[in-house]
Amino acid sequence: MSSEIQKILSTDGIPLEESLKKAEKKNKIKAFLLVTPLLLFLIITYIIPIADMFSRSIDDKMVTNMLPKTYKAMEQWDGKELPPEEVFEAFYLDYKILVENKTAGKLQTQLNYEKNGFKSVLKKLARKQKKFEDGNYKEQIMKVHKRWRNVEYWRAIKRRAPAYTYSKYLKGVDMYSNEDGKIVQVAEDRRIHRILWSRTLEVAFFVTLFCFLMAYPIAHLLATLPMKYSNLLMICVLLPFWTSLLVRTASWMILLQQQGIVNDFFVWIGLVTDDNRPEMMYNKTGTYVAMTQILLPFMVLPLYSVMKTISPSLMRAGKSLGATPAVAFFKVYFPLTIPGIGAGCLLVFILAIGYYITPALVGGASGTLISNQIAYHMKSTLDWSFASAMGLMLLTGVLVIYWIYNKLVGVDNIKLG
């Protein structure tokens, strides 16, 4: 039956269905080609490097590459008693090369991380190994230092055999894997990273909350005022938005300093005495105040664009049906603004959680956030693999929020200005 239905043909005799499919495919390719340059550019210069941070963060080939023969010989060793002669020989040969190349220092530092006191043992071996005779290396090495008879040290070497490690991630949450391979927490007074994580979350949360509380009334005012007034007031929101971040931070540094205008004002109204001016900068207060002002426009703009679409007659209808203004507001107006609240809060939260410049300048020691720690390890300690690991932990958090944002609001609904 179906074969008898005559297919519609286009002018050149090809079935219309096929011809349409062809055209669609052509359009698809055309659209894709337009996106390709940017997509490729971003993938090469941005997406792959971020992925590369992962391999950097788990990379632990340094020790593995320095002791190739040792690790080969150790494959047979079960780690219960002292290793056999072959392991000692292999270690002696590997170490000899390192000492000759003057790279033994790195190995000493790395193994000292694994087992305290390893450094001095290795240094002694570096001095003595020149006089070693061929054969029976086990005896000779053990004679250099009695700690070589302790199987713990050999286990420490074996633990560094894998070329990859997740120890940097453990370090990021103040944990480490101890001599028995168990994951334990670091001593209580050294848990700095957990403090930073919780502080970052806390600051991001409260900055978002303050921004919301301040942005809601003014967004409402902007949306309800007649155009000629609201345009003027909109400048108050947009001018800070377009002004350099450093300029705004600088102005807060001037305002919040001990002899600054805010403190002058407090003294003037009698809140504090002149010789007892509070410290408002270089602590969390400074971070909160400056970040709230800097991120406020990012909350106002999405709220405003949602509120602009809410017809004022809805509130009037609510009131005419007997609701008090407060009830009308909470039952009618507020639920309608929830998409804007979601967009604004997530945007501000995402921006706040990765903030670097402002906390670094006005935060002092008690106001720095996780990004400052990442920058510190990138620039000062040069522990790039740890910086990468912390960066990726932060990124995972942000991507989860971004995913929620995308589900709730949709990235293509982001409005600017």
Added chain:
Amino acid sequence: MALPKYTEPHYRIWHYFYLFVCGCVFFFLIAPLFVIFPLSFNAEEFLVFTDGMKRLDPDAFSTRWYKDMVYGTKNPWGLAAKNSFIIAIFATIGSIILGTLAALGLSSRHMPYKGLIMATLISPMIVPLIISGVAIFFFMAKVGLAATHLGIILAHIILGTPFVVITVTATLSGFDHSITRAASSLGSNPFNTFMKITLPLILPGVISGGLFAFVTSFDEVVVVLFLAGLDNTTIPIQMWTGLREQLSPTILAVATCLIVLSVLILVTAELLRRRSERLRGINR
């Protein structure tokens, strides 16, 4: 927002309280910017209002910090300004070209995997700058572009394109595709159609995206901190260094100039937005 005459007193009080709160928030937003302006004319080296300034004594004001900014010995601002403008201009051009092309593709209804690709293209805006900085630094160091202008320009193109993509996509959302088809049916080739029909219509979006890209590049510190060498110093880097080491009034003079620049950009962006809305027939 005048209240009707019949408003009950407690609503009246509530209303004025609401206006007062709004006033405070607007003050909080805008006032910090105005502190910088008078202090940059301070004759003293301190960053506080001197007694002379409070009395509006003309001797307490001077333009010495502006002179210092322009003529000061071994001052870095000249080089920094030059670098900033070069980097920002090229980064803007790059962002506009790549971003507009991508936006044209994304607005086509034939585009496959639209959501995924959009999310990828916008990601540099969402990923914290510090992470972008680390990743871009690793890449540029690997290809030997660290501490070069080209490296910083490429980095700023990465950061700037999302803005162009967003604004141009928004402009294209009200775009009537039948007019480009009309142009093609009248014998115009695709390139001509783009230049003569599409581009003039989406131009406000392109320019305002470009402004965003320009400001992003001009104001960017975090990535440049990782990438810049001594020769690539920019205005934000100099300000950052200055703010960390010693807050001098010269920085305030620079900051005042930057505020003036942002006012100009704001006015341009606002005019463009209105023009774009008029062109797309959105009247509010």
